[in-house]
Amino acid sequence: MFDNPDYIVIGSGSAGSTIAYRLGENPQHQVLVLEFGGSDFSPFIQMPAALSYPMNMSQFDWGYKAEPEPMLNGRSLVCPRGKVIGGSSSINGMIYVRGNPGDYHEWARSGAKGWDYEDVLPYFQKMETSHGGLSEFRGKNGPLHVTHGKRDNPLHEAFVQSAKQAGYYETEDYNGYRQEGFGPADMTVFQGSRFSTAKAYLKPALAKKNVQLITRALVNKIIFEGNKAVGVEFFHHGKKKIIKVKKDIVLSAGAINSPTILQRSGIGNGDHLKELGIDVKSHLPGVGENLQDHLEVYFQVKCLQPITLYKYLNPISKLLIGMQWMFFKNGPGATNQFETLGFIRSDKNISYPDIQFHFLPVAIRYDGKAPSEGHGFQLHVGPMRSESRGFVKIKSSNYSEAPTIKFNYMTHENDFKIFRKALRLSREILSQRAMSPFNGGEIQPGNNVVSDDGLDEFIKNNCESAYHPCGTCRMGSSDDPTTVVQNDCKVKGFSNFFLADSSIFPRICNGNLNSPSIMTGEKAADHILGKTPLSPSTLKPFTHPEWEKTQR
Numbered sequence: 001m002f003d004n005p006d007y008i009v010i011g012s013g014s015a016g017s018t019i020a021y022r023l024g025e026n027p028q029h030q031v032l033v034l035e036f037g038g039s040d041f042s043p044f045i046q047m048p049a050a051l052s053y054p055m056n057m058s059q060f061d062w063g064y065k066a067e068p069e070p071m072l073n074g075r076s077l078v079c080p081r082g083k084v085i086g087g088s089s090s091i092n093g094m095i096y097v098r099g100n101p102g103d104y105h106e107w108a109r110s111g112a113k114g115w116d117y118e119d120v121l122p123y124f125q126k127m128e129t130s131h132g133g134l135s136e137f138r139g140k141n142g143p144l145h146v147t148h149g150k151r152d153n154p155l156h157e158a159f160v161q162s163a164k165q166a167g168y169y170e171t172e173d174y175n176g177y178r179q180e181g182f183g184p185a186d187m188t189v190f191q192g193s194r195f196s197t198a199k200a201y202l203k204p205a206l207a208k209k210n211v212q213l214i215t216r217a218l219v220n221k222i223i224f225e226g227n228k229a230v231g232v233e234f235f236h237h238g239k240k241k242i243i244k245v246k247k248d249i250v251l252s253a254g255a256i257n258s259p260t261i262l263q264r265s266g267i268g269n270g271d272h273l274k275e276l277g278i279d280v281k282s283h284l285p286g287v288g289e290n291l292q293d294h295l296e297v298y299f300q301v302k303c304l305q306p307i308t309l310y311k312y313l314n315p316i317s318k319l320l321i322g323m324q325w326m327f328f329k330n331g332p333g334a335t336n337q338f339e340t341l342g343f344i345r346s347d348k349n350i351s352y353p354d355i356q357f358h359f360l361p362v363a364i365r366y367d368g369k370a371p372s373e374g375h376g377f378q379l380h381v382g383p384m385r386s387e388s389r390g391f392v393k394i395k396s397s398n399y400s401e402a403p404t405i406k407f408n409y410m411t412h413e414n415d416f417k418i419f420r421k422a423l424r425l426s427r428e429i430l431s432q433r434a435m436s437p438f439n440g441g442e443i444q445p446g447n448n449v450v451s452d453d454g455l456d457e458f459i460k461n462n463c464e465s466a467y468h469p470c471g472t473c474r475m476g477s478s479d480d481p482t483t484v485v486q487n488d489c490k491v492k493g494f495s496n497f498f499l500a501d502s503s504i505f506p507r508i509c510n511g512n513l514n515s516p517s518i519m520t521g522e523k524a525a526d527h528i529l530g531k532t533p534l535s536p537s538t539l540k541p542f543t544h545p546e547w548e549k550t551q552r
Contacts, residue, residue, distance in 0.1 A: 002212055005030040006247045007528075008232050010219050010261065012037075013087020014514055015501040016252030017202035018127070018521030021143065023250075023528065024211035031210065032243065033202070034217040034234055037084035045090050046193045047325050049333040052365075054091040055080035055467070061091060064256055064405055066465075071410035077465045079405055081256055085215065086198030088254065089514055092467070094194055094336045095358070096146050096186035097511025098124050098175045098519070100343070101541045102352035110506045111476030114487050114533065115523075117541065122534035123522040124175075124515070132186055133173030137539055144200040144518065145190035149339035153307060155361045155377050156340045161434035167552045168344055168429075178542035179510065180353050182342035188514065189336065192329030197518060217241075220399040221265040222249060222497065224281055229497040235399065248496045248528055252521065255469040255503040256392055259288040260403045262473065262484075262499075263394045267491065278397050282493045286482040290474045291390035292508040293407055294356075294466035295419075296382030297459060299426050300363040302440030303375040309337065309362035310375045337361065343510060346383070346421045348551045351543065354384045355422045356511055363443055365464075372443050379430075381422050382466065384510045387412040392472050407469075410459070419463075420455045468513045470502035489524040500524030 009020045012035040024031045037060065040046070044053040045060065054060040064079040082088035101117035108116035121137070128139035132148035151157070163182040164170055171181030188195045205211040216237055223231040223242065231244040251258050262268055266281035268288060273280050303310075312321060312332060325333030337360055343353035363376030390407035410416060423445065430439060441447055445458040476483035478492055485504045491497045502517045509516045526533055544550075 001214065002030045002032045004244050004246060005032040005212075006245070007031045007250065008243065008245045009033045009250045009252060010232065011035065011087060011251070011253040011257070011501065012085045012198065012202055012213065013082055013252060013254055013501065014089045014197050014517035015521030015524065016250070017086060017197035017200070017205070018518050019250055019252060019500060019525045019528065020211055021201035021205040022522065022525035024205045024208055027208065027210055029210060031205070031212070033211065033213045034219055034232065035085055035213060035215050036218045037082065037087075038215045040085050040090045040196065040198050043322070043326065045084070047322070047333045048094055048187070048189050048192075048194055048336045049321065049325070051093050051336055054084070060084045062256070064402060067404060067406040069407065069409045071460065072463065073460045075461075077407070077409075079256065079465065079469060080467055081254055085202055085213070086196035088467075089188065089196040089518075090194070090198055092514055093338060093512070094188045095338050095341070095512040096175070096188050096515050097341070097509075098515045099509030099511060100179045100352045103507065103509040107506050111480055111483065112487055112506050113477075115475070118536040118538070119533065120519055120523065121537040121539065123519045126534065127518055127522050130186075132184060133176045135173060135176040137176040137541070138173070143204065144188065144197070145195050146186050147189050148184045149187060149335040149337070151184060151339045153361045155303070155307065155438060156359065158434045158438060159340055159359050159429075162432035163342060163429050165432035165434055166429045168342070174341060174343060175515075179343050180345070180542065180544060182340065182357070185339050185341040185358075187336050187338070189334070192325065192334035218399060219253070219261055221261065222251070224265070224494070227494050229494060248498060250498045250500060250524070250528060251491075252499070252501045254501050255291070255472050256403065256405060258499060258501055258503040259392045259472040260394050262287050262491075264397055264399060272393065276394065276397055284484050284492060286474055286484045288392040288472050289389070289482065290471040291392055291405070291407060291469060292386070292388075292471040292505075293409070294382055294384065294468045294508065295386070295409060295463045296380045296466045297423070297463050298363075298365065298444070299379040299381050299423065300372055300376055300443035301378065301430060302363075302443055303377055303438050304440040305438055306375050307361075308375045308377055313362070313364070341511075344425065345544070345547065345551055346418050346425070349548050351547050353510060354418065355381065355425065356384055357381050357426070376443055377438070379426055380466070381426050382463070383415070383418045383422055385508065386410075386415050388415060409463075416456050416459065419459050420452060423455055423459075466512070468508065470505040470508050470513055473499055473503040474506050475504040476506055488527040490527075498524060498528050
């Protein structure tokens, strides 16, 4: 083990593995990665169709649970976070969405200069090898393999045709020129197995020998001398250890753990830290604030034909699928089954999509529990850009105590209005003639739930997190008192301390956050190494020509 490496990277998740790989490309650099989780060698992780298992297993998940939410009738939602090499990229749904160009326009407008779409597109291209979308917008030589599913269930095409009949577009590649519309989904699956950042970045980096990994390393805090980060204090199998660093420390522990490590290190709201008896190294009140997430509901419909995945939801079929996957890496186990996605605008005068659809040819919860009896299919549908904001705060200086996580879901005045629109627009799409051979009526919300109050109550009782927490260490202008991280990914006020993961997102992106998190790691690595950022792209993405006048 390196006892005085050039770089220490805290966290081996989507951004951390990426950064370790790029820092280690120079054989002169010694890079040490600290990860509390362990090996990803498990069929529950590697088999794509088993995605509901690892996020419910304490071996792989931190097991966080958020505070009760008043606007959700007091419900407390779980907040799974990866506790394994690859981080949450090893327990997520493997859905690959870059976000919309408009998201990055907003980042730049809010103060994150150098992070506009033309700035980040070259990093998306750099990181991927796309086996689906092959336009000039996509990457062809990156570490991360991205594929399409087979989409051989007729429900996928019927859903897309229904959307077209409702007046929406079909899009060949929502990660390319045009996000708005409906079409095939990208997934981080390759050769029938999950392709996490542990596979794409971390393991190739470790093979070079100048990158080393310590698992079961629970980081307590960063050690500083003045404004310089000099080491990391962590616990390894219960024993306290300190490792000093020569150059830089990079924190990539995610939207929940990064702010908690900062707070234990004396960086955060000074008043809060003093109450807990923690010496204040830097008063940055934005640490832990600005917490955002996506909510979704499972819009479930009975299927008139016995063609859904329900036929596999019995022990014998599951065993056969598992065996087929184990021996051949193909069959129903070799896909996450989320093979069709859609993005639409909820109203006119909205410049880019603010509602996302995942289509699934079975009626079942994301966590695999409470499958609906009989054949059915569902949409995972929800708004993309709620203005509600929450927080993450440590309760004490004890490194083993989980923080307070409060999302404040549905507290903004527009939240229910947009969510109701999402449900009504879903109904409209599913009522088109292309779905009529399959549509046997709603399982939930239920055809009789039509009033605003009825839909609101359904949302309160049934919405679930899409597991996309972000924003808790916001990046932006150094003179903005609410920001934590500068646009070069340095923590404000420190000379050699960087932070890069989904916590630095100024605002949540459209869709699933794994891809933007990896992009953040790619771009951050150039900043850490002092490289000139990649040249901005000149490609111009789609914007609906009449977005001010029409909803579709």
